[in-house]
Amino acid sequence: MIFGKKEKKEPAPKSQEPKAPVSKPIAKEEPKKEERPVANKITVGHVHMSGCTGCLVSLADNYEGLFTILDNYADLVYCLTLADARHIPKMDVALVEGSVCLQDELSVEEIKETREKAAVVVALGGCAAYGNITRFCRGGQWNQPQHEGFVPIGDVIDVDVYIPGCAPCPQQIRNVCVTAYLLLKGNAEQQALAKAYLAPLMALASEGSKATSSEACGCDIMTKVINQGLCMGCGTCATSCPVFAITMEEGKPNIQRDMCIKCGACYAACPRAFFSFDVVNQYETxxxxxxxxxxPGGN
Amino acid sequence: MDYLGKYKSAVAARSTSAEVLRCSQDGGIVTSMFLYALEEGIIDGAIVAGQGEKPWQPKPIVATTPEEILSSRGTRYNVCPNMSVLKESVRKYGLDKVGIVGTPCQIQALRKAQLYPIGLRDVCDKIALAMGIFCMENFSYQSMTQIVQDHCNVDLHSLKKTDIGKGKYWAYTNRGAVSQIPLKLTHKYEQPGCHVCLDYVANLADISTGSVGSPDGWSTVFIRNNNGENIWNKAVAAGVFETKPIESVKPGLELVTKLATEKITKNQKEVEHRASFGVGKGLRNPYI
Known part of the structure; x- marks a missing residue:
């Protein structure tokens, strides 16, 4: 139920006895050269569609945090920029950056393959989630002028989790990595917490994966929040906007639509877009x- | 439903600074707290409601000096989007330890932003002190203008203080005149978004405060978590506040609970009402 694909394959290991059954398929995929093997790591890949690599840079911008993640929680099994693998392997979590170019056969093939090979597909950043700036592309550019149709990955495959924003913030990527680990490998309590944490990002994904509504921009703040009588003028949308397209006028957001790049950050950040007391009440935990x-060392 | 949220202790308190109390709304808790935290290096600056372009129009500012904090004393009774400068406070002002004051909804937004820092790079780990204020509902600037000018017949330029209490909306002028109208008349001007709010006493703040429950000139203070408790205890030890046990004051927590229950019950009904707003169609529910 929580991750559609995953459940079909191995429904049992998630609940009672995570260690033995879960580690098996992982161990198979674990690269041999790991010098200090850590049991139970999840496997993560970074799949590059039509994006600027900014999302990957943002992941790397966790600095030493990235090493902690790679040392303890996740093996980076696929990442054209940072790892050696050339072909998409089986993996637990695929972080997909960029939108899909419909005229680029390889892209289409790879995104489908990603869906097949990954238990959890994460749309990393605005382009993968909502199309972002590639929504404005209409072809005619060098050196592939015929590349003109760019769609969010949710238009082509089912996506499990959205991380909106351009670029998504390093701490948000970190939080998803850690909670994904807890969800797949943690004890019952950790799994429940991780499930609750990821629920809103999964809701965004299930909303966005419907081809008809996979559009995000400042308009969402208008149509889904203000038009619905929900805005109370906190200003979170304005502070989340990476291009400063939102200013607060008379206590309400004023959205410069020409400046909006459709990254989806404002709507995702809005407390009246989604708000879970179950999760936020536990913010300290x-x-x-x-x-x-x-x-992990507690230093 | 937990109407008052989690808290470690509750007290009645007021600032010991005559300068703060001269223009504060009630006990001057937020102003004194930020002044103390700034002086002690607990925060590098605070996001507070400064003066906007028009009279009585607040504007969120990143206050980094005691003067700026002092000049933001008092309640303005209209919307100040404090969250809107959160990223700026870290990135433009370079604060490593941010203080922020907000209404319950703004504190909810803050905690959500800390958990889901979408578009808030390097901000979420830098919140050092979140002060929450009690809030029943809020008004837009235009609503407030209408209430004060049309209903209370007071010009905004000569308005000294506004207050809500004892079932009335009060407007005090610089020359000492007092105008009051039944609070009921102001209801239609309330911000619609406030009617789905399920928090009265800023349940998610480090420390939350408001006048309700304590005598005039005093504030009720909830110290909610370890961070809040640490800072509060230090401030009290440093003589920033004088305190009384909340049990010793009238009307006390009973009134706070009553009003919180009223607000949340009413708004919960509104959330339910929205679900069946149309014919077989509802409005969006933000709570999942």
């Missing part, structure tokens, strides 16, 4: 869990 996970 979750933040502590993430900090604890990122600081």
């Amino acid at each position: 979750i933040i502590d869990a993430i900090h604890g996970a990122m600081n």
Whole structure:
């Protein structure tokens, strides 16, 4: 139920006895050259569609945090920029950056392959989730002038989790990595917490994967929040906008639509877009869990 | 439903600074707290409601000096989007330890932003002190203008203080005149978004405060978590506040609970009402 694809394949290991059954398929995929093997790591890949690599840079911008993630929680099994693998392997989590170019056969093939090979597909960043700036492309550019149709990956495959924003913030990627690990490998309590944490990002994905509504921009703040009588003028949308397209006028967001790049950050950040008391009331527990996970030595 | 949220302790308190109390709304808790935290290096600056372009129009500012904090004393009773400068406070002002004051909804937004820092690079780990204020509902600037000018017949330029209490909306002028109208008259001017709010006493703040429950000139203070408790205890030890046990004051927590229950019950009904707003169609529910 929580991750459609995953459940079909191995429904049992997630619940009672995670260790033995889950580690098996992982071990198969674990690269041999790992010098200090850590049991139970998840496998993560970065799949590059039509994007600027900014999302990957953002992942790397966790600095030493990235090493903590790679040392303890995840093996980077595929990443054209940072790892040697050339072909998409089987993996637990695929972080997909960029939109899909419909005229680029390889892209279409790879995104489908990603869906087949990954238990969890994460749309990393605005382009993968909502099309972002590639929504404005209409072809005619060098050196592939015929490349003109770019769609969010949700138009082509089912996506499990959205991380909106351009670029998505390093800490948000970190939080998803850690909670994904807890969801797949943690104890029952950790799984419940991780499930609750990821639920809104999964809701965004299921919303966005419907081809008819896979559009995000400042308009969402208008249509889904203000038009619905929900805005109370906190200003979170304005502070989240990476291009400063939103200013607060008379206590309400004013969206310069010409400046909007359609990254989806404002709507995802809005407390009246989604708000889960179950999760946010536990903010200290979750933040502590993430900090604890990122600081395993406790230094 | 947990109407008052989690808290470690509750007290009635007021600032010991005559300068703060001279223009504060009630006990001057937020202003004094930020002044103390700034002086002690607990925060590098605070996001507060500064003066906007028009009279009584607030504007969120990143205050980095005691003067700026002092000049933001008092409640303005209209919307100040404090969250809107959060990223700026870290990235433009370079604060490593941010203080922020907000209404319950703004504190909810803040905690959500810390958990889901979408578009808030390097910000979420830098919140050092979140002060929450009690809030029943808020008004847009135009609504407030209408209430004060049309209903209370007071010009905004000569308005000294506004207050809500004892079932009335009060407007005090610089020359000492007092105008009051039944609070009921102001209801239609409330911000629609406030009617789905399920938090009265800023349940998610480090420390939350408001006048309700304590005598005039005092504030009720909830100290909610370890961070809040640390800072509060230090401030009290440093003589920033004088305190009384909340049990010793009238009307006390009973009134706070009553009003919180009223607000949340009413708004919960509104959320339910929205679900069947149309004919077989509802409005969006933000709570999942």
